[in-house]
Amino acid sequence: MKEIKGGITSPKGFKAAVTAAGIKYQGRTDMAMVTCEVPCECAGTFTSNVVKAACVQWDQKLVYSGRPMQAVVVNSGIANACTGKEGFDACEATAKAVEAALGIPADTVAVASTGVIGMQLPVERLENGVKAMAKTLEASIEASTAASKAIMTTDTVNKEIAVTFEADGKLITLGGMSKGSGMIHPNMCTMLGFLTTDLAIDKGLMQEALSEVIKDTFNMITVDGDTSTNDTLLLMADGLAQNTRITSKNSDYASFKEALFYVCRYLARRMASDGEGATKLFEAKVVNAKTKEDARILSRAIVGSNLSKAAIYGCDANFGRFLCAMGYSGAQFDQNDVELFFESSEGRLQVFDKGTPLDFDEELAVKIMKASEVTVYVDMHEGSEEATAWGCDLTYDYVKINADYRS
Amino acid sequence: MKEIKGGITSPKGFKAAVTAAGIKYQGRTDMAMVTCEVPCECAGTFTSNVVKAACVQWDQKLVYSGRPMQAVVVNSGIANACTGKEGFDACEATAKAVEAALGIPADTVAVASTGVIGMQLPVERLENGVKAMAKTLEASIEASTAASKAIMTTDTVNKEIAVTFEADGKLITLGGMSKGSGMIHPNMCTMLGFLTTDLAIDKGLMQEALSEVIKDTFNMITVDGDTSTNDTLLLMADGLAQNTRITSKNSDYASFKEALFYVCRYLARRMASDGEGATKLFEAKVVNAKTKEDARILSRAIVGSNLSKAAIYGCDANFGRFLCAMGYSGAQFDQNDVELFFESSEGRLQVFDKGTPLDFDEELAVKIMKASEVTVYVDMHEGSEEATAWGCDLTYDYVKINADYRS
Numbered sequence: 001m002k003e004i005k006g007g008i009t010s011p012k013g014f015k016a017a018v019t020a021a022g023i024k025y026q027g028r029t030d031m032a033m034v035t036c037e038v039p040c041e042c043a044g045t046f047t048s049n050v051v052k053a054a055c056v057q058w059d060q061k062l063v064y065s066g067r068p069m070q071a072v073v074v075n076s077g078i079a080n081a082c083t084g085k086e087g088f089d090a091c092e093a094t095a096k097a098v099e100a101a102l103g104i105p106a107d108t109v110a111v112a113s114t115g116v117i118g119m120q121l122p123v124e125r126l127e128n129g130v131k132a133m134a135k136t137l138e139a140s141i142e143a144s145t146a147a148s149k150a151i152m153t154t155d156t157v158n159k160e161i162a163v164t165f166e167a168d169g170k171l172i173t174l175g176g177m178s179k180g181s182g183m184i185h186p187n188m189c190t191m192l193g194f195l196t197t198d199l200a201i202d203k204g205l206m207q208e209a210l211s212e213v214i215k216d217t218f219n220m221i222t223v224d225g226d227t228s229t230n231d232t233l234l235l236m237a238d239g240l241a242q243n244t245r246i247t248s249k250n251s252d253y254a255s256f257k258e259a260l261f262y263v264c265r266y267l268a269r270r271m272a273s274d275g276e277g278a279t280k281l282f283e284a285k286v287v288n289a290k291t292k293e294d295a296r297i298l299s300r301a302i303v304g305s306n307l308s309k310a311a312i313y314g315c316d317a318n319f320g321r322f323l324c325a326m327g328y329s330g331a332q333f334d335q336n337d338v339e340l341f342f343e344s345s346e347g348r349l350q351v352f353d354k355g356t357p358l359d360f361d362e363e364l365a366v367k368i369m370k371a372s373e374v375t376v377y378v379d380m381h382e383g384s385e386e387a388t389a390w391g392c393d394l395t396y397d398y399v400k401i402n403a404d405y406r407s
Numbered sequence: 408m409k410e411i412k413g414g415i416t417s418p419k420g421f422k423a424a425v426t427a428a429g430i431k432y433q434g435r436t437d438m439a440m441v442t443c444e445v446p447c448e449c450a451g452t453f454t455s456n457v458v459k460a461a462c463v464q465w466d467q468k469l470v471y472s473g474r475p476m477q478a479v480v481v482n483s484g485i486a487n488a489c490t491g492k493e494g495f496d497a498c499e500a501t502a503k504a505v506e507a508a509l510g511i512p513a514d515t516v517a518v519a520s521t522g523v524i525g526m527q528l529p530v531e532r533l534e535n536g537v538k539a540m541a542k543t544l545e546a547s548i549e550a551s552t553a554a555s556k557a558i559m560t561t562d563t564v565n566k567e568i569a570v571t572f573e574a575d576g577k578l579i580t581l582g583g584m585s586k587g588s589g590m591i592h593p594n595m596c597t598m599l600g601f602l603t604t605d606l607a608i609d610k611g612l613m614q615e616a617l618s619e620v621i622k623d624t625f626n627m628i629t630v631d632g633d634t635s636t637n638d639t640l641l642l643m644a645d646g647l648a649q650n651t652r653i654t655s656k657n658s659d660y661a662s663f664k665e666a667l668f669y670v671c672r673y674l675a676r677r678m679a680s681d682g683e684g685a686t687k688l689f690e691a692k693v694v695n696a697k698t699k700e701d702a703r704i705l706s707r708a709i710v711g712s713n714l715s716k717a718a719i720y721g722c723d724a725n726f727g728r729f730l731c732a733m734g735y736s737g738a739q740f741d742q743n744d745v746e747l748f749f750e751s752s753e754g755r756l757q758v759f760d761k762g763t764p765l766d767f768d769e770e771l772a773v774k775i776m777k778a779s780e781v782t783v784y785v786d787m788h789e790g791s792e793e794a795t796a797w798g799c800d801l802t803y804d805y806v807k808i809n810a811d812y813r814s
Contacts, residue, residue, distance in 0.1 A: 049731060049734035049735045050733070050735070050736075050740060051730050051731060051734030052734075079727070081730075082727050082742060082759065082762070083763070084762040084763040086763070117726075117727020117728065118727035118730070118759065119764065120764070227734075229727070229731050229734060306805075306809070310805075310806055310809030313810045316810070318523070318525075319489075319524075319525055320486070320488060320489050320525035320636070321524065323488075323524065323525070323636075324456065324458060324634075324635065326457075326458065327456035327457040327458030327634075327636060328456045328457070328634035329457075331457070335457075335458045336491070351525075352489065352525065355491040356490075356493070357489055394810075395810075396803045396807070398717075398806070399717055399720065399801055399802060399803050399805070400803070402717030402718070402721070403723070403802075
């Protein structure tokens with residue numbers, strides 16, 4: 001597997017376009033469209049929030065029906081959540097605009113939105129946006145990058161990636177982009193993410209791979225503990241690489257899953273480190289836990305704690321906060337088994353040894369924690385399972401961004 | 408029932424003292440002791456955090472044994488959590504110092520600590536502190552107030568209250584104090600709290616009343632979602648009011664429970680509004696829920712969401728964030744049943760009507776949200792149960808306080 005320069009237009013058959021539709025932002029590109037030459041197999045995962053945005057309801061209907069997918073239309077600025085029937089109608093109108101402009105059937109067009117909850121989308125602007133984008137679709141890297149930027153809200157950097165791998169002697173490409181900076185908390189998936197590939201694979205296997213991979217990637221990040229109403233991750237596969245279609249868990253399936261994991265992990269980490277107001281990536285690695293689920297719960301609790309996050313921001317090796325978060329996580333363990341370390345490019349330091357606080361070098365601790373990526377490494381000494389979670393520090397800017405979001 | 412000026416020394420038989428023991432703070436009163444003339448029945452609730460502080464382990468052992476309690480020693484500055492055997496020994500040494508100074512048996516002395524996790528207590532200073540306090544015990548209101556101040560950490564105001572009510576024709580007094588400002592999240596109880604009364608009542612009934620009352624008071628507040636390792640709430644009853652001992656759920660029991668609810672609710676609200684960095688009290692009232700538990704879960708999710716809290720700080724009627732928090736709370740409901748209002752002393756405004764966002768008056772919304780106590784009122788239209796939860800806004804100062812706690 002090899003990482004290449006590119007994104008969602010890198011696999012054969014995919015094109016993208018963007019436009020400034022004036023949805024909510026003025027003078028900023030706020031719509032993106034991804035289309036494929038041919039209908040694609042599609043897998044998806046969606047927010048577990050009971051309050052699902054209209055677009056999530058639309059996409060779930062399409063994906064769960066088993067129908068192929070041929071286009072995705074995304075807007076930033078307004079989330080189309082808590083918008084009742086009018087909101088659902090806006091999804092349908094968008095899909096019909098794609099059908100009118102490109103002949104792609106409306107029931108193969110997914111839609112996704114991100115932004116303010118509780119506002120209606122301006123349908124005419126959406127339709128005009130689709131019309132404009134239909135004329136400028138391109139397979140270039142520039143089009144892919146523009147799309148990854150158009151879907152941003154409070155993100156400070158765009159997130160895209162592409163990799164290649166081999167299956168059945170054919171070169172396969174997998175591309176992806178995502179956005180997400182706030183209202184991010186592990187549950188199903190936790191942001192908008194779009195993946196494309198020219199692999200030929202059965203829908204069921206693709207969905208299984210996706211559902212497994214997100215457990216250790218997108219579901220392991222948290223910015224603020226708030227699971228969005230709009231989380232959507234879609235993976236479209238058009239089969240244009242002409243490999244023998246994957247219909248069992250053979251070595252090609254393994255290669256695909258490895259590439260999928262790489263791409264999802266990359267995007268997830270990028271989202272965590274670009275959390276609203278964040279100055280650094282905060283990673284928690286829990287090893288030797290009793291069960292995989294325990295390891296996941298413990299590592300997520302550490303990166304999810306406001307107090308831990310504030311300590312990471314302050315470069316304060318206040319390790320009790322991390323143990324405290326583990327303690328209320330829901331996992332059962334004995335603090336007398338636990339060892340805790342801080343790690344970064346600057347070094348590694350043990351601060352807690354099986355129930356007993358260590359008298360550690362505070363200067364070294366500060367040096368380690370000043371790095372741009374800081375890891376809390378916890379050895380549970382209770383089993384052999386491990387997990388890693390990613391978050392960010394809690395800063396003044398998180399409050400600033402969110403105390404004044406709608407304006 | 409009547410609220411009176413006073414606190415934990417108001418009931419007959421109780422005295423308090425404080426001292427500056429130099430535990431961690433220099434030149435600040437950081438220890439408090441409460442004693443009773445006679446052994447008391449004692450009820451308690453403790454943190455559900457798996458990582459329990461040494462003092463919690465000590466107190467649980469005493470309370471669960473059914474043993475009477477005659478004194479409580481509290482220190483602020485160091486939490487005595489994650490401190491292994493040495494920490495537990497410090498609890499025992501403190502209790503033994505009380506026995507040496509006052510003749511109160513060590514196994515009837517509760518201890519409680521709050522402050523930094525992962526540091527050992529200076530045992531000699533604790534012992535000297537107990538010795539000093541033993542000479543200055545007083546039943547005055549001043550002593551009670553001084554105790555409520557000595558247990559503060561990042562609190563900005565002390566929290567104490569006393570009420571009187573009648574049982575069996577006798578005047579009964581119930582007093583209480585608590586501290587808590589950060590690392591506060593509902594689970595069993597969520598801070599240090601000490602209640603005293605001169606009521607005569609069976610231990611079992613008292614524990615039942617306390618366990619029920621905290622469900623709708625202390626367990627309904629949250630500051631930051633972090634359940635402490637040290638949460639302790641103790642209720643001591645010495646029987647000196649000489650009422651006929653309460654041994655069944657009669658009208659005296661009802662009066663007691665009403666007074667207990669009043670006191671706990673008062674202290675809980677005071678703690679929420681004094682949350683670290685808070686500028687206002689943020690209340691969520693959920694009515695007409697399917698079950699009581701749903702109502703509690705929903706209201707706590709609303710006040711627990713970082714995004715909701717930041718919106719409250721910014722006086723931004725961004726109601727989607729509150730619906731989003733309800734959606735991921737774990738309670739099941741249909742957004743098309745929900746009505747949502749903002750309320751304060753400045754007025755009342757509906758913003759969401761059964762699935763549809765309303766076109767509301769933004770100026771009025773800001774006016775309502777600028778009040779020092781803001782309520783999000785949600786009608787679920789799915790049943791007849793209700794609950795209220797309390798929290799505070801998320802501000803720059805929360806981050807400031809917690810990014811630099813240990814120094």
